[in-house]
Amino acid sequence: MVQPIIVWKPVPTWQRQPISGSTNLSSVKSTIERYKKASADSSNTGSVSEANAQFYQQESSKLHQQIRNLQNSNRHMLGESLGSLNFKDLKSLEIRLEKGISRIRSKKNELLFAEIEYMQKREIDLHNDNQYLRARIAENERNEQQMSLMPGGANYELMPSQQFDSRNYFQLNGLQPNQSYSRQDQPALQLV
Numbered sequence: 001m002v003q004p005i006i007v008w009k010p011v012p013t014w015q016r017q018p019i020s021g022s023t024n025l026s027s028v029k030s031t032i033e034r035y036k037k038a039s040a041d042s043s044n045t046g047s048v049s050e051a052n053a054q055f056y057q058q059e060s061s062k063l064h065q066q067i068r069n070l071q072n073s074n075r076h077m078l079g080e081s082l083g084s085l086n087f088k089d090l091k092s093l094e095i096r097l098e099k100g101i102s103r104i105r106s107k108k109n110e111l112l113f114a115e116i117e118y119m120q121k122r123e124i125d126l127h128n129d130n131q132y133l134r135a136r137i138a139e140n141e142r143n144e145q146q147m148s149l150m151p152g153g154a155n156y157e158l159m160p161s162q163q164f165d166s167r168n169y170f171q172l173n174g175l176q177p178n179q180s181y182s183r184q185d186q187p188a189l190q191l192v
Contacts, residue, residue: 075081076093085093 072081076085077097082090
């Protein structure tokens with residue numbers, strides 16, 4: 001079964017009068033007068049648009065005033081146009097500026113400490129890399145010594161220039177093979 005939908009509509013102001021069983025001519029006339037008055041008010045859209053225009057003009061003037069106040073405040077923060085301020089206003093401005101400087105310094109110190117922490121971690125990483133490279137160099141030197149002791153191995157010699165640069169980094173071309181082979185290590189060929 002379908003339920004009926006009941007829609008309530010607001011009653012216009014000219015109809016807001018109790019309905020009685022006996023209707024007299026004066027009540028009908030008063031109802032008509034209320035209707036005419038209500039319809040005249042609603043048809044007066046010019047006054048509504050005038051009210052809207054007046055409202056927007058007031059809002060516009062308020063916004064213009066706020067813009068002027070903000071511009072003056074910015075000039076005062078920059079130390080400009082201070083002639084119009086009295087002692088109390090100057091003291092208030094000074095306190096606001098000191099608080100702002102304090103927040104700026106706090107943020108700057110926070111960033112500096114973060115950078116220092118990053119650099120300390122980077123230093124540890126570089127130190128570890130340096131230790132690893134030194135161990136590799138020592139291992140290569142041991143391997144070189146073992147190769148030179150083996151018969152038939154190529155002789156390697158270090159370059160006469162610096163083995164490390166000024167930062168103690170290993171030069172990639174630090175080892176060059178010595179192409180001169182001793183004839184003692186080569187087996188003699190015999191004809192049979």
